[in-house]
Amino acid sequence: MTKILVVDDSNSIRDMVNFTLKSAGYQTDDAKDGLEGLNKAKASAFDLVITDVNMPNMDGITLCQELRKLPNFRFTPILMLTTESSGDMKMRGKAAGATGWLVKPFNPDKLLATIKRVVR
Amino acid sequence: MSVDLSQFIPSFLEESFEGLELMESSLLTLEAGDNETIHSIFRAAHSIKGGAGTFGFNEVTEFTHLVETLLDEMRDGRREINQQDIEILLESVDCIRLLIESARDGEPCEDEKIAKTSALLTETLNATKTESPSDESPVSTEDNGAENLTYWKIQFLPEHQLVQTGNDPLLLFNALADLGEVTLHANADELPPLTEMHAEELYLNWHIDLVSTCSEDDIKEIFEWVEDECELIIHKASPQKQEATEHTASVASKLTSTDTLQSKTPSQAQPAPASRSNDKKSTAKPKTEVGSIRVGVDKVDSLINLVGELVITQSMLSELGSDFDMTKLDKLTSGLEQLLQNTKELQESVMRIRMLPISFAFNRFPRLIHDLSKKTGKSIELVIKGEQTELDKTVMEQIGDPLVHLVRNAADHGIEPAETRLAAGKPEQGTITLDAYHQGGNIVIEISDDGGGINRQAVLTKAIEKGIVEPNASLSDAQVFDLLFEPGFSTAKEVSDISGRGVGMDVVKRNIQALGGRIQVESEQGKGSTFKVNLPLTLAILDGQLVRVGEEVYIIPLIAIVESLQVEPKLVNRASGDMVLYRLREDNVPVLPVYQLFNLPADNTNINESLLVVVEADGQKVGLMVDDLLAQQQVVIKSLKDNYQQVEGVSGATILGDGSVAMILDIQGMINIALQRAQREQRNIEKVAS
Numbered sequence A: 001m002t003k004i005l006v007v008d009d010s011n012s013i014r015d016m017v018n019f020t021l022k023s024a025g026y027q028t029d030d031a032k033d034g035l036e037g038l039n040k041a042k043a044s045a046f047d048l049v050i051t052d053v054n055m056p057n058m059d060g061i062t063l064c065q066e067l068r069k070l071p072n073f074r075f076t077p078i079l080m081l082t083t084e085s086s087g088d089m090k091m092r093g094k095a096a097g098a099t100g101w102l103v104k105p106f107n108p109d110k111l112l113a114t115i116k117r118v119v120r
Numbered sequence B: 001m002s003v004d005l006s007q008f009i010p011s012f013l014e015e016s017f018e019g020l021e022l023m024e025s026s027l028l029t030l031e032a033g034d035n036e037t038i039h040s041i042f043r044a045a046h047s048i049k050g051g052a053g054t055f056g057f058n059e060v061t062e063f064t065h066l067v068e069t070l071l072d073e074m075r076d077g078r079r080e081i082n083q084q085d086i087e088i089l090l091e092s093v094d095c096i097r098l099l100i101e102s103a104r105d106g107e108p109c110e111d112e113k114i115a116k117t118s119a120l121l122t123e124t125l126n127a128t129k130t131e132s133p134s135d136e137s138p139v140s141t142e143d144n145g146a147e148n149l150t151y152w153k154i155q156f157l158p159e160h161q162l163v164q165t166g167n168d169p170l171l172l173f174n175a176l177a178d179l180g181e182v183t184l185h186a187n188a189d190e191l192p193p194l195t196e197m198h199a200e201e202l203y204l205n206w207h208i209d210l211v212s213t214c215s216e217d218d219i220k221e222i223f224e225w226v227e228d229e230c231e232l233i234i235h236k237a238s239p240q241k242q243e244a245t246e247h248t249a250s251v252a253s254k255l256t257s258t259d260t261l262q263s264k265t266p267s268q269a270q271p272a273p274a275s276r277s278n279d280k281k282s283t284a285k286p287k288t289e290v291g292s293i294r295v296g297v298d299k300v301d302s303l304i305n306l307v308g309e310l311v312i313t314q315s316m317l318s319e320l321g322s323d324f325d326m327t328k329l330d331k332l333t334s335g336l337e338q339l340l341q342n343t344k345e346l347q348e349s350v351m352r353i354r355m356l357p358i359s360f361a362f363n364r365f366p367r368l369i370h371d372l373s374k375k376t377g378k379s380i381e382l383v384i385k386g387e388q389t390e391l392d393k394t395v396m397e398q399i400g401d402p403l404v405h406l407v408r409n410a411a412d413h414g415i416e417p418a419e420t421r422l423a424a425g426k427p428e429q430g431t432i433t434l435d436a437y438h439q440g441g442n443i444v445i446e447i448s449d450d451g452g453g454i455n456r457q458a459v460l461t462k463a464i465e466k467g468i469v470e471p472n473a474s475l476s477d478a479q480v481f482d483l484l485f486e487p488g489f490s491t492a493k494e495v496s497d498i499s500g501r502g503v504g505m506d507v508v509k510r511n512i513q514a515l516g517g518r519i520q521v522e523s524e525q526g527k528g529s530t531f532k533v534n535l536p537l538t539l540a541i542l543d544g545q546l547v548r549v550g551e552e553v554y555i556i557p558l559i560a561i562v563e564s565l566q567v568e569p570k571l572v573n574r575a576s577g578d579m580v581l582y583r584l585r586e587d588n589v590p591v592l593p594v595y596q597l598f599n600l601p602a603d604n605t606n607i608n609e610s611l612l613v614v615v616e617a618d619g620q621k622v623g624l625m626v627d628d629l630l631a632q633q634q635v636v637i638k639s640l641k642d643n644y645q646q647v648e649g650v651s652g653a654t655i656l657g658d659g660s661v662a663m664i665l666d667i668q669g670m671i672n673i674a675l676q677r678a679q680r681e682q683r684n685i686e687k688v689a690s
Helices: A011-023 A034-043 A060-069 A087-095 A108-115 B006-029 B035-054 B058-075 B083-105 B112-127 B169-179 B216-222 B224-229 B241-268 B273-284 B297-322 B326-353 B365-376 B393-414 B418-423 B456-465 B477-485 B505-514 B667-689
Strands: A003-007 A027-031 A048-052 A078-082 A100-103 B150-158 B180-187 B205-212 B230-236 B355-357 B380-384 B390-392 B430-439 B442-449 B518-524 B528-536 B541-549 B552-557 B561-566 B572-574 B580-584 B587-593 B611-617 B620-626 B628-636 B650-655 B661-665
Touching: A003 A011, A003 A034, A011 A027, A011 A108, A011 B006, A011 B035, A027 A034, A034 A048, A034 A060, A048 A060, A060 A078, A060 A087, A078 A087, A087 A100, A087 B224, A100 A108, A100 B224, B006 B035, B006 B083, B006 B365, B035 B058, B035 B083, B058 B083, B058 B112, B083 B112, B083 B365, B150 B169, B150 B216, B169 B180, B169 B205, B169 B216, B216 B224, B216 B230, B224 B230, B297 B326, B326 B355, B355 B393, B365 B380, B365 B393, B390 B393, B393 B430, B393 B442, B393 B505, B393 B528, B456 B477, B477 B505, B477 B518, B505 B518, B541 B620, B541 B661, B580 B620, B587 B667, B611 B628, B611 B667, B620 B667, B628 B650, B661 B667
Parallel strands: A003 A027, A003 A048, A048 A078, A078 A100, B380 B430, B552 B661, B587 B620
Antiparallel strands: B150 B205, B150 B230, B180 B205, B355 B390, B430 B442, B442 B528, B518 B528, B541 B552, B541 B628, B561 B611, B572 B580, B580 B587, B611 B620, B650 B661
């Protein structure tokens, strides 16, 4: 079963993403910031990480860089969930090793359609 | 599939309001170079924008986007933090709050403040001519209208390290296959000799033929995440109309899946379906807020513990009861005692759930003071103490507005202008202190200022002018200050838009009394004033004194009782007619025989041998004549209005331990009755005299 880690500091976004993914049959775990996400990633394997960019303690870009340093996460898709659709932010994400990005407003159908591009 | 997200709207709203509060309090303390604070303000705005977009609250999204852009510039150091921008941001916080509220209620927001602030924001942003990132919707597809099948030729030449960012060509091809019929041709020309091959690199490239009704943007979107890690060439194959018709049959099966995808795409530009259904819902039942409370886990844990103990006690008692004999009486008594203890603790714990720290009510004051300082041109510091003091949620919600009024008053009338302060040898900056603490079963909230104090003479003159008091009446300080709460009373020489329209203080007092509380004023000329609000901790339970009149038991709120005494006959004065006054130290207290009021047969109708319970409300005392004082206990208030109808002199009812119903006396009502009687007597006498 595909297991997805959702990292976002906003409760409601996290709940919504979780809910959407679960209703599509994915297994999920979540974290409220980059640091918690990193710790969860170290503790178990995930097939996909969806992370917000702006978070306290550790932001999404740093999380991405840190995850890529872990052997288990070298090829794991990492998607940035962000309202900042400027090319600059995308480039920073890519440079940090992100697979792609999801532009908020968060749309459940769109989310499910796009993650198919990175997980089986 | 479509996922209905409307169930998450309440938590989004709650989170947004919290975020706005955080923005507000952070903005008030924001100083240049404080990056962590700017970040947290930015994050709050960012979350609101993101969530609002999801639910289709477009006005919120648009407005917040401006705010976010401004904050972003501050965050990146492209913009200096100045007071003017902070003011605009504070205004914006108010606007976002208004917008969210109207989005919640499903009504359009028509406050002119929004347009004004929005224009200000735009102007501020344009002033620094920073290009606002406006490529908001890179995925919108305008020209997807081509009903005809197009033959796409796609060359996909990925860089060798493409897979290292977690991308997988096969999944991309699968996504393409959702658009139409895909034919893949892999090209292995670049495959190096085995000895030079790196296991983590990709050496293949592909030619893809796609037959689909999709647009070029649809294809680009699929490769969006890898576009800078590959060479991607997309072009339409030469129009082969004849071939197309041949193909139609073979692609027909694929068309169904294409259709579903096509039908989804346009919806991205519009509000998500989930939010539309929400709009309907919220218009159907506007403003029926179901309040929720966040409860600390420790409180819940203690409840569970207590319930556990209750269950143990219950099973012990039922075991005892199944074969009881008198030898086990001791056990029964201790069991019942334990039950009493459990119930009491459980009650306390449940009440604690409704208790919130008063900081919830105090939080809005820093902003209020900030605004008031600006409006009045006075420099005012706000000191908040005891913000962890807990208070019932309902009481808290209702005390907010009266407190705001009192604080406004302190800022407007209390604190003097800087020149006056300096002349009086006081620091230029005035101080308003908010304090809260528990006292007995009550919470006391104090609003004090170090301003000029209340001018006793001015109040008195004004009251005489308004005909509220007799010109030659001699009043104590407390009585004079109480005049401030008279309807239509305002001593401010000029009416400002902050306070002082003369409506307000009386409303403040009425609101506080409606909560079963009282307000007192202490003031010293030149030193400042203190408004003391005394409130019960909760509205659901009351500390009561049980009294007996004939066969009936009544409950007098303990907070209203001044003292209970055995009547000393020589202190009884018959004023006129039926009116009896009792001399209590320097006061003459009217006596109100409860048996007369409720038409009851009492044990004792002789005033000289009776028991008096002296109660006070609104500064007025009255002596209630009762037959006996019984226990003091906490009673749960049941509304008489909900269950029966309003009864004069009775504020509610409760059920006593023996199952009987007892009325809770409405002290204010009793005093009104006594006063009316006194006035009637007075008129009768006048009539007789004339």
